[in-house]
């Protein structure tokens with residue numbers, strides 16, 4: 551006679567024993583501790599990934615505060631002088647190109663975050 555899964559499930563305000571057939575250690579496939587742990591781990595990994603993204607946004611924001619402040623002053627001064635436009639991809643002053651490229655890259659990353 552096939553053993554019944556020993557998991558007690560709370561449903562309709564009562565505990566019911568799982569009606570599935572026990573396949574391992576007295577549990578059905580879904581309620582076996584290994585399966586329960588695998589689902590919990592998967593949920594945790596998903597949660598961690600979401601938090602990692604939140605943390606990444608915080609790190610970007612912190613890094614941006616310094617970079618954007620420095621470049622914004624330069625940026626608007628140059629726009630005021632008519633030296634560059636919003637569409638400019640390279641800075642007229644080549645020595646400023648690395649920071650200019652970093653600025654453009656950061657805007658792109660912020661848009662994609």
Ligand SMILES: [Zn+2]
Nearest residue numbers: 555568578581
């Ligand atoms: Zn079960």
